[in-house]
Amino acid sequence: xxxxxxxxxxxxxxxxxxxxxxxxxxxxxxxxxxxxxxxxxxxxxxxxxxxxxxxxxxxxxxxxxxxxxxxxxxxxxxxxxxxxxxxxxxxxxxxxxxxxxxxxxxxxxxxxxxxxxxxxxxxxxxxxxxxxxxxxxxxxxxxxxx
Numbered sequence: 001x002x003x004x005x006x007x008x009x010x011x012x013x014x015x016x017x018x019x020x021x022x023x024x025x026x027x028x029x030x031x032x033x034x035x036x037x038x039x040x041x042x043x044x045x046x047x048x049x050x051x052x053x054x055x056x057x058x059x060x061x062x063x064x065x066x067x068x069x070x071x072x073x074x075x076x077x078x079x080x081x082x083x084x085x086x087x088x089x090x091x092x093x094x095x096x097x098x099x100x101x102x103x104x105x106x107x108x109x110x111x112x113x114x115x116x117x118x119x120x121x122x123x124x125x126x127x128x129x130x131x132x133x134x135x136x137x138x139x140x141x142x143x144x145x146x
Contacts, residue, residue: 028065034145035065042137046125054123054139061117062143064092067107072136074101079132083107083139084124087115096126101134115143 028035040054069083084096085107092115097107115121123139 028144032144036062036143036145038141038143040123040139040141042123042139044136046127046134046137047132049124049126051124052122053125053137054121056121058087058115058117058119058121058143061146062115063146064109064113064115065142065144066109067092067097067142068104068140069097069099069107070104070138071099071101071134074132074134076132077130079129079134080127081132081134081137082126083137084126085139085141086122086124087119089122096124099134099137114146 042053046053064085067083067085071081074081079101081099082096083099085092092110092113093107094110095108097105099105125134125137127134
């Protein structure tokens, strides 16, 4: 009986490790200090490319951990939307985040995830398609204070 319990315990631990390895977003320990969640709700309808829809200065140096974006709805013929987060006009991604309405998409952080203290951060929207509309866009940045 003890052998079966040990076997089941090992199997459960391996399954938990496999599931955590599949997570696309890094999962820091709840005890890890310094992680901040920056959420930007862009509650308006957008029909054209817009630079600097979000603009702020990072109040402290940080490492960009992940960025997620979503849009509640889209309209028009073949609407496209990409979201780009930039530091001093330079993208933080290898490619901007391509959005599909109603889903959450995650960006691939480029080779320099560090954000300087007092750096100007902007979020740019690139919109394409025939008479496209995008409603209620949300961008979530996870950063770690340095």
